[in-house]
Amino acid sequence: MERAEIETIAHLARLELRESEIPAYLESLSRILELVGELNRADTSAVAPMAHPLPGLSQMLRADEVTERNDRERYQSNAPQVEAGLYLVPKVIE
């Protein structure tokens, strides 16, 4: 792994890293990838990937009915900046 890759990942993950943090992440991520590289020891040619820990369960569905009430104001009380029921962010379109 190289420094440029760390910068790309940080950008994809929308994380600003301080210059001084980069060498440590470079080292620790390289070591983590080395650790997970051990997975190649396993022969998985005939194995289906497992996405859910319980066998034989399918996604549950419910009737298409309104079950929740509109609590917008209560939820927005946690927002950094709102106006007239809208979340405010820096201007996106000039």
Next chain:
Amino acid sequence: MAALIQKTLAELAAGLRGKQFSSVELARGLLERIEAAQPKLNALITVTRDAALAAAAAADRDIGAGRGGPLTGIPLIHKDIFCTEGVRTSCGSRMLDNFIAPYDATVVARLRSAGMVMLGKANMDEFAMGSSNETSFYGPVRNPWDARLVPGGSSGGSAAAVAARLAPVATATDTGGSIRQPAALCGVTGVKPTYGRVSRYGMIAFASSLDQGGIITASAEDAALVLRAMAGFDPRDSTSVDRPVPDYTAALGRSLAGLKVGLLEEFFDKGLDADNERQIRAALGVFAGLGASLREVSLPSIPLSVPAYYVVAPAECSSNLARYDGVRFGYRCREPRDLLDLYRRTRGEGFGAEVKRRIMTGTYVLSTGYYDAYYLKAQKVRRLIANDFERAFRDVDVIMGPTTPTPAFEIGAKTADPITMYLNDIYTIGANLAGLPALSIPCGFVGKLPVGLQIIGPHFAEERLLTAAHAFQRETDWHRRIPPGYE
């Protein structure tokens, strides 16, 4: 208080019903203990004193009117990962330092309606990512057995609080060992139920295919009582399982005669501390004495559980934590220049180093060109591990072994190298990957530090695990030991 902190939940409930003491007295006494212990242990992030006393008074009225249940008036502490309406729910992170949960997690709502009294919110590793409670924004929790040592993590506050008898019950969560490992290092009982047994609604997500809520108590008997109240189907969690919840306490007295116990060969490896192993072997002897038959079992793929976990868990974490964007709730950076700057600085400043490391690891393994090599490969290995367990459970009823390789270690000893820290969970991660129930109970001491025995069962075998743990706890008194200074 000295007499009250030694009582089981059933004894506390009987005392409340018999008016030997009130729930208000119990809550007040524990709040005093919390206040006294807080500078030493830092086990709680938030103490909800007034709400606790009001809830205790309401419980006393219910008991007086004959409306009380087996948990009415019993105090507890919730891990700060569970949303509690009107109370800050920080998840141990600066990102949620200002977040007042607008609703209760299902676990919180169920235990509240069972009459339990919340004293406060337990400290934890940030977003449950850690094995030592050192990644918390609110500072490390200290081990009540020795304040220079870690309590384990991520549910370190929950385990330390129960060990120091600040509350008889604390909720916790387990993604790779976060209930069992701190329970082992603090000398208490920790139960991670089957995936889907306990609702994840309102439990802040880390890795959704692994996360499971559970409980830390002094004994298996107490855990059985609380688990019954918190488990069960929840239409608000699409992964919760619609299956009746047994009365876990009813099975507690059963004999262990004929119980087939598998000793996991791969867990008695060179990484296991020799003193730890001696305590584990002695505990296995107690089970043999109770009529259980012991045999070795092998799970050939289990050594790959740590590598598989460190792909699957970070991948799911990077996706789950994408919601913290500084727009709808939580931390926002000052004076963002534009939207990208808002996202990047909010997340760069709001998350701690370990959380950022995992988000980046997850982003990498999910990125174009690496998905098959890492993520898909890890999911395949995950199935190999689950298959290993399934095969083993054709021959044995439960699997036993150590919960951790060593007893508690010093604060700061493993923070420099994340891999050393990750290897703490080498014995616990398998159960999460396979979705299996598992618990840890205290089974001896190395010097003055407790050692944990882990018991793993097939899906939905919580009853069997609790029965085995309870039978052991009737023969031994490790679970009744209280750290010096907290008697």
